C-alpha cells in the first residue's frame with residue numbers, strides 16, 4: 362500500500378483530517394533546514410575573506426543572517442508545537458472514531474462472521490490494529506515526511522551553489538529505492554504472517570483463560586496445553602523471520618545512502634581541483650553531506666515500520682468492507698406481533714439445519730419450542746432476531762418480511778434471555794440498566810424486585826452496586842439468569858425469546874426464576890425453548906421440531922393424544938424423574 366492509499370485507509374476515507382498535521386509538519390521540517398542554509402550564507406561570507414584578500418567582512422549582512430536565523434528558530438518552535446499538537450490530537454481522534462465505527466460495524470455483521478474468526482483476531486481489530494494506526498499517524502507519518510522534506514530542502518539549497526554536485530548527492534536516493542521497495546515487500550509478506558501468529562497467540566491465550574477450569578480439572582497445565590505453547594513458538598519464529606528477512610536489504614539501502622558522503626568528497630575534490638568549484642562551496646558540501654543522508658536513513662527505517670503498520674490498516678479496511686446484514690427501510694411502527702415462518706431453509710456453512718419450515722406464532726400467546734437436541738430450536742429464535750438471515754423463505758412480523766425493518770427497529774421489539782447469560786464486568790445495577798439506558802432508578806429497582814434479583818443482591822456488599830466480575834463470574838448461574846430477566850423486563854419489549862435454563866438449577870433458584878419469568882412474560886408474545894416439558898404443559902402452543910422440520914404442534918393434551926414425538930419425549934422425561942445415582 363503506498364503512502365497516499367495508506368493515509369486514505371488509516372483515516373477511513375477522510376484523508377483531509379491529516380492535512381493540518383501534514384501542513385504543519387511540512388513547514389516544521391522546511392524550517393528545520395533553514396539554519397543550515399543560513400549557515401551556508403555565513404560560511405560563504407567568511408570564506409570570501411580568504412578567497413579575495415582585501416575584502417571587508419560584511420558585518421551588516423552577517424547581522425541580518427543572525428536576525429533571520431532567530432526568526433526562523435522562533436517560527437520553528439511555533440511550527441513544531443502546531444505539528445506536534447495536530448498529529449497527536451488528530452491521530453488519537455482518528456483512532457477513537459475509527460474504533461467506534463468498527464465496533465458499530467461488528468454489531469451489524471451476521472453471526473456467520475463470528476463463526477469464522479477467533480476471538481483474538483476480532484479483538485485485535487479494535488485494540489492492536491488501531492494502536493498501530495495511532496503510531497502511524499502520530500509518529501511515523503510526520504517522521505517520514507520530515508525525513509524526506511529536510512534533505513530535499515538541503516539539496517535544493519546546495520544546488521544554488523553547485524547544481525552538479527547537488528545532483529550527484531541526490532543520486533543515491535533513486536539508487537537506494539529498489540532496496541527500499543524490496544524491504545517493504547519483504548515486510549509486507551513476513552509481517553502478514555507475524556500478525557496472524559500474533560492474533561492466533563491472543564486467541565490461544567483467551568482460550569486458555571476461558572477454559573482455565575477445564576485445564577485445572579484435567580491437569581492440562583502450561584506445558585501440556587500444547588496449542589498455546591505452539592502458538593508462542595510460531596510467533597517467535599515469525600517475529601525473527603520478519604526482522605531478519607528485511608534486515609539485509611535495509612542495511613544495503615543504508616549503505617547506498619551513506620555512499621553519498623564519499624561521492625561528495627571525491628567528485629567535489631575533482632570539481633575543486635578542476636576549477637569548477639570554489640573552496641568554500643566544497644567545504645559547504647562536506648559539511649552538509651552527512652546532514653542529507655541521516656534523515657533519509659531515518660525515513661527509510663520508518664517507511665519499513667509504516668509498511669508493517671499498514672498491514673493493520675489493510676486489515677481494518679477489509680473488516681470495514683465486510684458486508685453487513687442489509688438493513689430494511691420500513692420505519693413504520695410494528696403493531697402486530699404475529700410471527701410467521703414461510704418455507705424457511707437455513708444452513709450453517711452449507712449444512713442444512715432448518716428445512717422447509719412453515720409455522721405461525723400468534724401474538725400475546727406462549728409458544729414453546731421443543732424437540733431433541735440439535736433439532737434447531739435455538740437457531741429458530743436466532744433467525745427471528747436476525748442474528749442470521751434465512752437462506753430461503755421469509756420470516757414475517759406485522760405482516761411483513763422482517764428484512765424490511767431496520768435491524769435496530771426489529772430488535773427494539775424483542776427481548777432475549779439467553780441460556781448462557783453474559784454479564785458485563787460492571788455492577789448488577791448497570792447490568793440491568795443495559796435493558797433500557799433511559800430507565801429511572803425506580804424502574805431499575807422495580808425490575809430487580811420482580812426478577813427476584815433483590816433477594817440475593819441484598820446479601821452482597823454494595824447490594825445492586827456490587828460488581829459481578831468478568832462475564833458475571835462472581836454470581837451463580839441462577840443469579841446471572843435472574844439479572845438477565847430483570848434486564849429483559851426493563852426493556853419491556855413485546856416479544857420475548859426465552860431459552861429455558863432451569864435444568865441445571867437447584868429447586869430454590871428454579872422457583873425464583875420461574876416466578877421471575879412469570880412476571881416477565883405477562884401479556885407478551887413469548888417463544889420459549891423448553892428442555893423440560895413439565896414447565897410448558899400450560900403453553901398455548903407447543904411446537905415440536907425434529908431435524909429442522911416441524912414434527913407436530915398443539916397443546917400438551919393434543920400432543921399427548923397424538924402419540925407422536927412429544928408423547929415419546931414426555932414419557933422419557935417422566936421415567937427420568939425416578940432416576941437416581
Ligand SMILES: Nc1ncnc2c1ncn2[C@@H]1O[C@H](COP(=O)(O)OP(=O)(O)OP(=O)(O)O)[C@@H](O)[C@H]1O
Pocket residue numbers: 476709710714732733734735736737738739740741
Ligand atoms: N453457530 C453454529 N455454527 C454451525 N453449526 C451450528 C451453529 N449453531 C448450531 N449449529 C448446529 O445446528 C444444529 C441445530 O442447533 P440448535 O442449537 O439450533 O439446536 P437446538 O435444538 O437448540 O439444540 P439444543 O437443545 O441442544 O440446544 C445443530 O446440529 C448444531 O450443531
